[in-house]
Amino acid sequence: FYTKEEILAMYLNQFDFLYNAVGIKSAAFTYFGKTPAELNVQEAAMLIGMCKNPSIFNPILRSNSPLPLERRNTVFQQMVKAGYLTEAEADSLSLLPIRTSFHKTDHKQGVAPYFREHLRKIMMADKPDRSDYASWQYAKYRDDSIQWEKNPLYGWCNKNRKPDGSHYNIYTDGLKIYTTINPVMQRYAEEAMQEHLAGTLQPAINRERIARGGDPFSSSISAEQRKSILHRAMRQSERWRVSKEDGLTEDQILSQFHRKTKMQIWSWQGMRDTVMTPLDSIRYVKGILRSGFVAMNPHNGYVLAYVGGINFSQFQYDMVSDGRRQTGSIIKPYLYSLSMVDGASPCDQILHVQRSYKLDNGQYWTPRNTNHRRIGEMVSIQWGLQNSDNWVTAELMSRTSPITFKRLLESFGLRGPIEATMAMSLGTPEATVGEMVSGYTTFVNDGVRVDPVLVTQIEDMHGNIVATFTPQMTEVLTADAANKMLYMLQNVINGGTGGRLRSSFGLQMPLGGKTGTTQNNSDAWFMGFTPDLVAGCWVGGEERSVRFNSMAFGQGAAAALPIFGKFIKKVYSDRNLGYLVNIPFRMPEGFSPCADAGGGEAVEVFEGIPSDSLGSNSDYSF
Incomplete structure (x- = not known):
């Protein structure tokens, strides 16, 4: 049995006072900017009075009505009857006006809004039912079903019951949820993203857009493709939906989209008042680059920073957990690790030439390459990864089977559909930032x-x-293979495509990582790690046709790597966070990556890529 006080406490902790203020603690802050203990008598009486009807007796909604004041004074009279106030005190308090300090709770603001929304969706998820998914969503249904069975946080509210037998509700049950987010590191991640996108990338792609006459889309797509993208965006807009509900014909709605009107548009400098057509506003928004970044502790799995996009209020699609994009060369280490498991070493030699590989369907696959150095020479596997070389990667792919590699990718944590082809090795599979960061641990x-x-x-x-929640772990590689990969990925930073972390950011701590760029610069990636942090970043357009013309800005080393570099520099410069530059990677004493190679040349030093060798087609090379 519950006491009267316990019943009252439970009721007040679940009552909806409107404006997203559920419970007395939230209401005290929303209406007065105080904690419950800080409320005076008249403020507490007003909140209690609202419990009869939070709309009719609401001092914000009914600011010009006498009802909220009358209801508060009625509470005073009830307090007199209960002996909590004297008649004189009640009469005196009744003369006071209602004074509020309104703080509307906006879940789009505050610390880590993308993370909080992701957490809300996960915890309140229902058990997957196939009938709730479209016919083409079988892969998502399967993944959600696996999450329901294996992830204790997924659907937690619907898997667990309170003592009274009902399910938990994160809004009304007064739960205290302890997350892994580090607020300082979260701020550093958001700052790093803003500094690079607002300061460098967006101005650069804006210049390209202006040169194309204001069109945000790449010149490589046809006029019909542009028209299709814009028409789809119009039909998905709130303006189209409202106009349709008002009974307008499609021609009338299209006419509205070509008529200039006053509006506000988002920019990195804040909201701007302007006059433009709704169609031009769609073009403008399509031209804004998006990004996703997440950092986690590789030993306990704690997610320390989570930035699902550039601004949650305006762009709520989460590129950390929901957005799947082609991975490009950040997937190559997974293939190289398979070679290490099969007994190869970083020093094993491969002839650096273009080859054609016969496929099961009788056709031939002949991958291209942007690396024009050392053609016809013997090069090491290490050199191939260090320079993100497609020919070396393709040769390693030919030594295994697409099915075997697909299974390994699933072990690394890729949860989306994967087509088992030779081209997987160059980055055709899609993944989220969160999946890739987990894989790199x-x-x-x-x-x-x-x-x-x-x-x-x-x-x-x-x-x-x-x-309580503990990390779930999966053995993917042998320790020896993982250490060989750790060695090679450090060399990607120390003398390969990730060298800008040393040269441009001056980072001195042990580092490993991999750059990635997909076809035509549609997606830029960087995956990086230190001994105690793994982080990943993606940069690109909402549409794959919104991209840089050249690799000067479009490749992963230019678009995504700097966000990681800025973040790591901030984190390691903050002594309060406790990350030390002199902490080495944990590797076995006396470890030699090429001990079983039977000799061979030493691992080469990266020579740099001549700028004139970089074409606009990356073919998943960097």
């Missing part, structure tokens, strides 16, 4: 991948711990 953990941990524990309204 394998290289720091002796071959063991750790799943992201978002929450450490949950307490109920009474302070009782009702759930």
Whole structure:
């Protein structure tokens, strides 16, 4: 049985006071900017009075009505009857006006809004039912079903019951959820993204757009393709939906989209008042670059920083957990690790020439390359990864099977559909930033991948711990193969395509990583890690046709790597965070990556890529 006080506390902790203020604590802040303990008598009486009807007796909604004041004064009279006030005190308090300090709770603001929204969706997810998914969403249904069975946080509210037998509700049950986000590192991640996109990338792609006459799309797509993209965006807009509900014909709606009107548009400098057609506003928004970034502890899986996009209020699609894009060359280390498992070493030699590989359907696959150095020479596997070389990668792919590689990718944490082809090795599979960051923890953990941990524990309204969460781990590689990959990925930074982290950012701590760029610069990636941090970043347009014309800005080393570099520099410069530049990677004493290679040349030093060798077609090379 519950006492009267406990019943009252439970009621007040679940009551909806409007404006996203659920519970007395939230209401005290929303209406007065205070904690419950800081409320005076008249403020507390007003909130209690609202419990009869939070709309009719709401001092914000009914600011010109006498009802909120009358209701508050009625509460004073009830307090007199209960002995909490004297008649004189009640009469005196009744003369006071209602004074509020309104703080509307906006879940689009605050710390890590993308993370909080992702957490909300995960915790409140229902058990997947095939009938709730479209016919083409079988892969998502399968993945959600696996998450329901294996991820204790997924659907937590619907998997667990309170003592009274009902399910938990994150809005009304007064739960205290302890997340893994580090607020300081979260701020550094958001700053790094803003500094690079607002300061460098967006101005650069704006210049290209102006040169094309204001069109945000690449000149490589046809006029019909542009028209199709814009028409689809118009039909998906709120303006189209409202106009359709108002009974307008399609021609009338299209006419509206070509008529100039006053509006506000978002920019990195803030909201701007302007006059333009709704169609031009769509073009403008399409031209804004998007990004996703996440950082986690590779040993316990704690997600420390999570930036799902550039501005949650305006762009709520989450590129960390929801957005799937082609991976480009950041997937190559997965293939190289398969070679290491099969007994290869970084020093094994491969003839650096273009080859054609016969496929099962009788056709031939002949991958291109942007690396024109050392053609016809013997090069090491290390050199191939260090320079993100397509020919070396393709040769390694020919030594295994697409099915075997597909299974390895799934072990590394890729959860989307994967077509088992030779071209997988050059980056055709799609993945989220979160999946790739989880996968790269394998290289720091002796071959063991750790799943992201978002929450450490949950307490109920009474302070009782009702759930705790520990990292889930998957053995992907042998420790020896993982250490060989760790060695090679360090050389990508120390003398390969990731060298800008040393030369441009002056980072001195041990580092490993990999750049990635997809066809025509549609997607720019960088995956990087230190001994105690793994982070990944993606940069690109909402549409794949919104991209840089050249690799000067479009490649992963230019578009995504600087965000990682800025973030790591901020983190390691903050002594309070405790990351030290002199902490080495954990590797076995006396480890030699080429001990079983039977000799061979030493691993080559990266010579740099001549700027005139970079074409506009990357063919998944960097």
